[in-house]
Amino acid sequence: MAESGSPVRLTGWGRTAATRATLIPVSGEDDVRAVLDGRSARGVVARGLARSYGDAAQNAGGDVLDMTGADRVLDVDLATGEVEVEAGISLDRLMTLFVPLGLFVPVTAGTRYVTVGGAIAADIHGKNHHRAGSFAQHVAWLDLLLADGTIRRVGPDQDADLFWATAGGMGLTGVILRARVRMKPIESAQLLVDTDRTPDLDSLLSLLTGTDHLYDYSVAWIDCVARGRRMGRSVLTRGRFARRDELPARRRVDPLRYSSAVTVSVPDVFPPGLLNRATVAAFNELWYRRAPRQERDRLQSIPRFFHPLDGVGDWNRVYGPRGFVQYQFTVPFGQEEAMRAALERISDSGSASFLAVLKRFGDGNPGMLSYPSPGWTLALDVPVVAGLAGLLDGLDRLVVDAGGRIYLAKDSRVRPDLFERMYPRLEAFRTVRTQVDPRGVFTSDLARRLSL
Amino acid sequence: MIDALGSVGSLLLVGGTSDIAVATAHRYLAERPLRVVVAARDTPRRGEVAADLTAAGADVQVVDFDADDPESPARMVAEAAAGGDIDVAVVAFGQLGDADRLRTDSEAVAQIGHVNYVAPAVVGTELANRMREQGHGVIVALSSVAGERVRASNFVYGSTKAGMDAFYSGLADSLAGTGVSVLVVRPGFVKSKMTAHLPDVPLSTTPEAVADAIVTGVRRGGTRCGCPAPCAGS
Numbered sequence: 001m002a003e004s005g006s007p008v009r010l011t012g013w014g015r016t017a018a019t020r021a022t023l024i025p026v027s028g029e030d031d032v033r034a035v036l037d038g039r040s041a042r043g044v045v046a047r048g049l050a051r052s053y054g055d056a057a058q059n060a061g062g063d064v065l066d067m068t069g070a071d072r073v074l075d076v077d078l079a080t081g082e083v084e085v086e087a088g089i090s091l092d093r094l095m096t097l098f099v100p101l102g103l104f105v106p107v108t109a110g111t112r113y114v115t116v117g118g119a120i121a122a123d124i125h126g127k128n129h130h131r132a133g134s135f136a137q138h139v140a141w142l143d144l145l146l147a148d149g150t151i152r153r154v155g156p157d158q159d160a161d162l163f164w165a166t167a168g169g170m171g172l173t174g175v176i177l178r179a180r181v182r183m184k185p186i187e188s189a190q191l192l193v194d195t196d197r198t199p200d201l202d203s204l205l206s207l208l209t210g211t212d213h214l215y216d217y218s219v220a221w222i223d224c225v226a227r228g229r230r231m232g233r234s235v236l237t238r239g240r241f242a243r244r245d246e247l248p249a250r251r252r253v254d255p256l257r258y259s260s261a262v263t264v265s266v267p268d269v270f271p272p273g274l275l276n277r278a279t280v281a282a283f284n285e286l287w288y289r290r291a292p293r294q295e296r297d298r299l300q301s302i303p304r305f306f307h308p309l310d311g312v313g314d315w316n317r318v319y320g321p322r323g324f325v326q327y328q329f330t331v332p333f334g335q336e337e338a339m340r341a342a343l344e345r346i347s348d349s350g351s352a353s354f355l356a357v358l359k360r361f362g363d364g365n366p367g368m369l370s371y372p373s374p375g376w377t378l379a380l381d382v383p384v385v386a387g388l389a390g391l392l393d394g395l396d397r398l399v400v401d402a403g404g405r406i407y408l409a410k411d412s413r414v415r416p417d418l419f420e421r422m423y424p425r426l427e428a429f430r431t432v433r434t435q436v437d438p439r440g441v442f443t444s445d446l447a448r449r450l451s452l
Numbered sequence: 453m454i455d456a457l458g459s460v461g462s463l464l465l466v467g468g469t470s471d472i473a474v475a476t477a478h479r480y481l482a483e484r485p486l487r488v489v490v491a492a493r494d495t496p497r498r499g500e501v502a503a504d505l506t507a508a509g510a511d512v513q514v515v516d517f518d519a520d521d522p523e524s525p526a527r528m529v530a531e532a533a534a535g536g537d538i539d540v541a542v543v544a545f546g547q548l549g550d551a552d553r554l555r556t557d558s559e560a561v562a563q564i565g566h567v568n569y570v571a572p573a574v575v576g577t578e579l580a581n582r583m584r585e586q587g588h589g590v591i592v593a594l595s596s597v598a599g600e601r602v603r604a605s606n607f608v609y610g611s612t613k614a615g616m617d618a619f620y621s622g623l624a625d626s627l628a629g630t631g632v633s634v635l636v637v638r639p640g641f642v643k644s645k646m647t648a649h650l651p652d653v654p655l656s657t658t659p660e661a662v663a664d665a666i667v668t669g670v671r672r673g674g675t676r677c678g679c680p681a682p683c684a685g686s
Contacts, residue, residue, distance in 0.1 A: 009631060014456060016457075017453070017454060017456045018631065019453075019587045019588040020588065020629070020631030021587055042585070042587070054455075054456060055456075060453070060588040061585050061586045061587030061588070061631075323456065325456050325457065384456065389457035389458065389459050389483065390483065392457070393483070393484070412456035413456045413457045413459060415459075415484055416461075417485060445453050445588075448461075448536075448537060449453035449455060449461060
């Protein structure tokens with residue numbers, strides 16, 4: 001039986017728009033069914049490690065399933081590299097277990113503290129999107145518990161509509177219980193990394209356009225504070241896993257050795273306004289200067305290359321009690337001017353952005369609400385300040401007019417009418433959702449806010 | 453849902469024809485389209501307000517509300533909530549009364565006591581019940597500086613506002629941790645249809661300024677604000 005839940009205030013990673021719900025730990029399908037049987041009229045949604053920035057894993061007045069207790073590995077096939085896991089297992093755990101065996105997660109976000117269920121529900125992407133696509137493309141199948149209590153095994157080859165509604169569907173089609181994931185074979189736990197500094201946005205985009213296909217992994221950090229000629233100056237890091245014979249002799253002994261220890265934690269006492277234009281400008285200047293102008297084949301560990309912020313526990317607290325939002329959008333190739341205009345507006349607004357990350361996406365997938373689509377994606381953290389709502393609404397219009405869209409896993413404030421224009425397959429998603437959940441049992445604050 | 457930046461998806465105006473309620477809706481509509489429920493007596497003015505807000509981009513729903521009818525608040529809140537969650541409810545009805553008559557006419561005192569204290573308290577209770585179930589929401593109560601320090605010139609009105617203010621301040625405390633919050637707004641003298649017959653006074657404010665203070669107050673998430681300058685939330 002499920003333990004009885006407790007009423008709690010929940011937020012996402014951005015620590016904004018808290019609402020109250022009953023959080024119920026579940027460890028398997030029987031627990032989930034018990035919640036569905038006795039559920040409140042306000043519905044149910046599954047929650048993993050709560051790294052969605054906004055309200056995707058909140059359900060005001062209703063039930064929220066804490067899935068992190070369902071984290072077992074059910075089957076491993078070392079020959080094919082496929083693992084069958086419960087949805088509550090984290091990518092962190094998968095790496096700890098399988099990197100020593102020569103298997104890496106197929107796709108990782110900028111944090112490894114996401115669950116497999118969450119990775120599918122948000123259809124997360126990583127630095128390898130231009131080569132490997134997003135997470136759902138590495139799922140052979142998943143078991144989905146539906147509103148009526150039945151379990152449906154769905155995948156790209158079986159019940160494809162329901163699979164592609166669930167991949168990127170933010171938990172609104174049912175509860176993902178288990179999945180079979182194709183891992184990526186690696187010979188070492190080290191990456192060979194090339195770093196390039198680019199003086200402005202144009203040089204960055206042309207470097208990416210010309211040479212991105214040569215690298216498995218690629219991402220650029222952009223200085224959003226720099227203006228004028230230096231606008232868009234960046235540090236581009238790209239790499240691939242090293243083969244064993246590419247390691248220095250001392251590392252060849254134990255090439256798959258992996259450790260992910262968290263080093264420091266941010267206390268919950270950051271005053272609001274600690275981050276302002278001056279401190280961020282100073283930080284950005286340091287970061288840019290510290291990066292080598294050009295460096296080749298530097299060995300880096302998995303955490304250093306993929307998850308630098310995971311080394312700083314609870315870094316979201318740095319933005320103070322009012323929280324922050326992340327604005328991540330994509331525009332198609334050929335719409336670079338729209339991206340430049342968006343960057344300029346953010347830069348001119350004086351809203352300090354600690355991080356701005358740019359990446360070149362490859363092809364999208366059939367996921368109805370899946371975010372990645374061919375083009376450029378830019379992600380910015382912005383602390384909550386007066387006037388931000390209007391600024392971001394304006395950026396949304398710019399993005400949608402350019403044929404672009406925002407990322408639901410990061411969103412906490414997009415206008416519902418603009419969201420509809422960003423996702424032309426929303427109606428197809430609604431059709432599938434109505435078929436499998438006619439009474440709307442699965443719902444969330446996100447679903448209510450955007451009338452999904 | 454109120455989003456991360458304080459933008460609102462649905463607004464309930466109780467006393468929906470009041471100048472401050474209408475100005476608040478316009479202030480939100482200047483940012484985004486949203487659902488607005490106008491709860492008021494069935495008067496021509498209600499129809500005008502509904503048409504005006506529709507023209508401004510609102511998805512308007514009209515609901516009957518009569519402060520004199522004891523059964524009206526529960527029915528009004530249920531009808532408003534049937535169309536979806538209520539993100540922000542503005543309790544904006546009330547009467548100034550005739551100060552001279554209120555000095556001697558006990559029936560008039562009973563009547564203004566009902567409209568300015570009893571009915572808002574009943575509405576507040578119904579709204580709080582509904583929002584507790586929702587797990588989120590903000591109740592904005594229009595109090596008055598007249599209730600902060602009751603003056604002899606209109607002490608009956610002031611006393612009703614003092615009671616109403618105390619009710620909503622207490623309600624705010626009782627809702628701690630429920631996801632629901634209360635914003636008590638205490639404007640000074642507002643130039644509006646309620647005060648149109650009175651002479652101008654210095655330091656008066658406008659419905660638009662009060663609406664600004666309400667929107668800012670909801671964004672900041674405090675419990676109390678004066679007007680026109682919102683004070684820090686408590």
